[in-house]
Amino acid sequence: xxxxxxxxxxxxxxxxxxxxxxxxxxxxxxxxxxxxxxxxxxxxxxxxxxxxxxxxxxxxxxxxxxxxxxxxxxxxxxxxxxxxxxxxxxxxxxxxxxxxxxxxxxxxxxxxxxxxxxxxxxxxxxxxxxxxxxxxxxxxxxxxxxxxxxxxxxxxxxxxxxxxxxxxxxxxxxxxxxxxxxxxxxxxxxxxxxxxxxxxxxxxxxxxxxxxxxxxxxxxxxxxxxxxxxxxxxxxxxxxxxxxxxxxxxxxxxxxxxxxxxxxxxxxxxxxxxxxxxxxxxxxxxxxxxxxxxxxxxxxxxxxxxxxxxxxxxxxxxxxxxxxxxxxxxxxxxxxxxxxxxxxxxxxxxxxxxxxxxxxxxxxxxxxxxxxxxxxxxxxxxxxxxxxxxxxxxxxxxxxxxxxxxxxxxxxxxxxxxxxxxxxxxxxxxxxxxxxxxxxxxxxxxxxxxxxxxxxxxxxxxxxxxxxxxxxxxxxxxxx
Amino acid sequence: xxxxxxxxxxxxxxxxxxxxxxxxxxxxxxxxxxxxxxxxxxxxxxxxxxxxxxxxxxxxxxxxxxxxxxxxxxxxxxxxxxxxxxxxxxxxxxxxxxxxxxxxxxxxxxxxxxxxxxxxxxxxxxxxxxxxxxxxxxxxxxxxxxxxxxxxxxxxxxxxxxxxxxxxxxxxxxxxxxxxxxxxxxxxxxxxxxxxxxxxxxxxxxxxxxxxxxxxxxxxxxxxxxxxxxxxxxxxxxxxxxxxxxxxxxxxxxxxxxxxxxxxxxxxxxxxxxxxxxxxxxxxxxxxxxxxxxxxxxxxxxxxxxxxxxxxxxxxxxxxxxxxxxxxxxxxxxxxxxxxxxxxxxxxxxxxxxxxxxxxxxxxxxxxxxxxxxxxxxxxxxxxxxxxxxxxxxxxxxxxxxxxxxxxxxxxxxxxxxxxxxxxxxxxxxxxxxxxxxxxxxxxxxxxxxxxxxxxxxxxxxxxxxxxxxxxxxxxxxxx
Numbered sequence: 001x002x003x004x005x006x007x008x009x010x011x012x013x014x015x016x017x018x019x020x021x022x023x024x025x026x027x028x029x030x031x032x033x034x035x036x037x038x039x040x041x042x043x044x045x046x047x048x049x050x051x052x053x054x055x056x057x058x059x060x061x062x063x064x065x066x067x068x069x070x071x072x073x074x075x076x077x078x079x080x081x082x083x084x085x086x087x088x089x090x091x092x093x094x095x096x097x098x099x100x101x102x103x104x105x106x107x108x109x110x111x112x113x114x115x116x117x118x119x120x121x122x123x124x125x126x127x128x129x130x131x132x133x134x135x136x137x138x139x140x141x142x143x144x145x146x147x148x149x150x151x152x153x154x155x156x157x158x159x160x161x162x163x164x165x166x167x168x169x170x171x172x173x174x175x176x177x178x179x180x181x182x183x184x185x186x187x188x189x190x191x192x193x194x195x196x197x198x199x200x201x202x203x204x205x206x207x208x209x210x211x212x213x214x215x216x217x218x219x220x221x222x223x224x225x226x227x228x229x230x231x232x233x234x235x236x237x238x239x240x241x242x243x244x245x246x247x248x249x250x251x252x253x254x255x256x257x258x259x260x261x262x263x264x265x266x267x268x269x270x271x272x273x274x275x276x277x278x279x280x281x282x283x284x285x286x287x288x289x290x291x292x293x294x295x296x297x298x299x300x301x302x303x304x305x306x307x308x309x310x311x312x313x314x315x316x317x318x319x320x321x322x323x324x325x326x327x328x329x330x331x332x333x334x335x336x337x338x339x340x341x342x343x344x345x346x347x348x349x350x351x352x353x354x355x356x357x358x359x360x361x362x363x364x365x366x367x368x369x370x371x372x373x374x375x376x377x378x379x380x381x382x383x384x385x386x387x388x389x390x391x392x393x394x395x396x397x398x399x400x401x402x403x404x405x406x407x408x409x410x411x412x413x414x415x416x417x418x419x420x421x422x423x424x425x426x427x428x429x430x431x432x433x434x435x436x437x438x439x440x441x442x443x444x445x446x447x448x449x450x451x452x453x454x455x456x457x458x459x460x461x462x463x464x465x466x467x468x469x470x471x472x473x474x475x476x477x478x479x480x
Numbered sequence: 481x482x483x484x485x486x487x488x489x490x491x492x493x494x495x496x497x498x499x500x501x502x503x504x505x506x507x508x509x510x511x512x513x514x515x516x517x518x519x520x521x522x523x524x525x526x527x528x529x530x531x532x533x534x535x536x537x538x539x540x541x542x543x544x545x546x547x548x549x550x551x552x553x554x555x556x557x558x559x560x561x562x563x564x565x566x567x568x569x570x571x572x573x574x575x576x577x578x579x580x581x582x583x584x585x586x587x588x589x590x591x592x593x594x595x596x597x598x599x600x601x602x603x604x605x606x607x608x609x610x611x612x613x614x615x616x617x618x619x620x621x622x623x624x625x626x627x628x629x630x631x632x633x634x635x636x637x638x639x640x641x642x643x644x645x646x647x648x649x650x651x652x653x654x655x656x657x658x659x660x661x662x663x664x665x666x667x668x669x670x671x672x673x674x675x676x677x678x679x680x681x682x683x684x685x686x687x688x689x690x691x692x693x694x695x696x697x698x699x700x701x702x703x704x705x706x707x708x709x710x711x712x713x714x715x716x717x718x719x720x721x722x723x724x725x726x727x728x729x730x731x732x733x734x735x736x737x738x739x740x741x742x743x744x745x746x747x748x749x750x751x752x753x754x755x756x757x758x759x760x761x762x763x764x765x766x767x768x769x770x771x772x773x774x775x776x777x778x779x780x781x782x783x784x785x786x787x788x789x790x791x792x793x794x795x796x797x798x799x800x801x802x803x804x805x806x807x808x809x810x811x812x813x814x815x816x817x818x819x820x821x822x823x824x825x826x827x828x829x830x831x832x833x834x835x836x837x838x839x840x841x842x843x844x845x846x847x848x849x850x851x852x853x854x855x856x857x858x859x860x861x862x863x864x865x866x867x868x869x870x871x872x873x874x875x876x877x878x879x880x881x882x883x884x885x886x887x888x889x890x891x892x893x894x895x896x897x898x899x900x901x902x903x904x905x906x907x908x909x910x911x912x913x914x915x916x917x918x919x920x921x922x923x924x925x926x927x928x929x930x931x932x933x934x935x936x937x938x939x940x941x942x943x944x945x946x947x948x949x950x951x952x953x954x955x956x957x958x959x960x
Binding site for chain 1: 510512513514515518519520521522523525526527529530546547548549550551552553555557558570571572573574575576577578579580581586588590597600601604610618621625638813
């Protein structure tokens, strides 16, 4: 569909304009759907998401989660059952009020998250301690009426995610689950998608509505802002009590469960992949989640067409058989040069060029997308080389991405301001008071994201803002 | 979650009660979500659907369809663009009118189908004849406010489907697409899911709103009714004109496209699989789409536990490596007998029992789910035998299913009535007049479904109802 393949905007010059151009030209998202904040996912997005989804499904299932699929709607009476929850989400909910010409007896919400859809059934399903831990997940879409400026994939009104909802006997087990979620996230988002993150425990005033504690997976995009790409909530027993989720324990007593929910944001993870890895030629997709890992481009003149095509076909077959996701671009109406540009734009990690000279020498030419380096490889070493190059691309992408995720200590508001100009996290000693957080936001535009999960950081001084007793180190960044 | 595994209702005695019991106990669907017609898909359903989805994705992509993902909502102004379309769907649409406390400027429909969401973008995307045929598909959920009695999977208000939307230069190519859709359906629904069907061209008065012609894939369930499990619509140029979908042809002229859309109903296909193949022990899942094809149940006493578990683990590993979807039931708290019942209830096609005596003899015991036959196989013939048995189960399931899909000729209303008592299709010579169809429905409760696609059937007599000139043979059945 895109007729001009070249990007006209440099990433360093105007990051957001570059982002919008690349998602359009690389067929990721079309933002011309009539209703604001509702993205149309194009083939590159759907196929990449499929790979990411498969990794989450595999990890969630191998850690004992079973799949469910709840409706996209929630009746109002469910949604308002937990008081803090509806207070938090009330302003963000799309309401279905009519069907055909009839007014519905009860309004239905497009689900903003599924606790209140799922937990009434958890209450029916759970009877005995033998069923615990109870671990379920679903993949799907959720809806939030964002009033801030919407951004494709990053802040849409309809987005894709996974949500895992677990129930345990003890708070301790719930906290272990947060660690498991972090490990799953590390395997997929950091190792496969090459997106580094830190896991932040959110401050009291910024928790998920109804949760005891909220943990957020946060990365940094090239404009220096932090993007929350997933969360895990320690729900404690609040929902269990609101929805009556109890089990009969060994001692015969009925007890409420402790719950957690884990929500990897697939739309945002894809947004981060595009924003962080892409360059002035287009996308760069990490090999582990690229729908096409290798594209073969045959190079020929009219005379040697058949010979080259036969060899290209053989390569396609043998690489596919070995488990590579490989494609052969045999379109006749385009030149090799055009094809090179198109596949670079679409971020395919490795290109194989095969021409008559390569065939004569028993070689193939490989171009890696990150450095656009061209090397020649003997055919019998091809598989080995491809695996090595894929590893190396993954390594390089993560290394480059880590350059954005900076953490710098600050001692006062002015230093925070300076750090915010460059982007990334500022870290300060902090008193824990919301007033100080408000002061930071007012004066620097940045938010107190929270403390680092799972690590007691040494406090060296008093609160950088009010000079009172510091109780924690907090991370500060400009948020979306 | 189900504590009692046995079904209490016989399929032959009360089909619908049996269906409701089996979907509950086999963890397919929970119907206790508060809003009527919105099913909760349980693990067995989600995993089975995943297998069916993968087959559709593979077939659609290999026939040149690219994936898209449109929003679940459609703005009202889009939905009403094509007059016949909104006339047909108007009474079935759920309307979103508010977000938070705000009334929306424009109402949003939960999509009942996606033509009016997608085609405004088709109009932007399509420019040149070089882009034709343009073939896209998406998988997702759609919503219809059914006023008839809802039934889980069969007639819900939220259901899963695929929809492929294609654009062509000519009517001829559009009709070729209907054939391709039928072939895709045959490969997946008949061969893999073992559900036989006929493809019916719907009569004038029962077409998809806005289509030139509608073709419906129809099977027969054990209660003798016909279930429509997919459709293909020849949209002609009506939507192209309403949404301005034009291309510049070779001759430089702007021309409207011809369109088709193909909608396999995944929820209903799953419903048909359960309804048609299941028996008084529970589900029987066809091997090609069973999420677990083989379950290994170790049988041991305390003394030989380690030996048996080691062997069972080896078997699991070697079968998984060969590409079987295999599970090992190593739960200690259940007896082998309990496990047998549970896996029979859940429809796993093949069970392998392995005990100390089998190990001594170098054998394994295999039980096939359809006949519940137990055979002993030498371990070195296991893989070969498993493949054969899987084939045989597929063959038997389709054969049994075909027994429901009967077609019997009738010469008058009374004969139609007699056939309807037994179930299946009645076939008559027909004048083509809606009045006669209404008469049939009034007197027999059955509907004129339409004519057979792609086959000119010989008309032997005059219309069986009015005795006027017959122009076609039509198929009649009781519908859901």
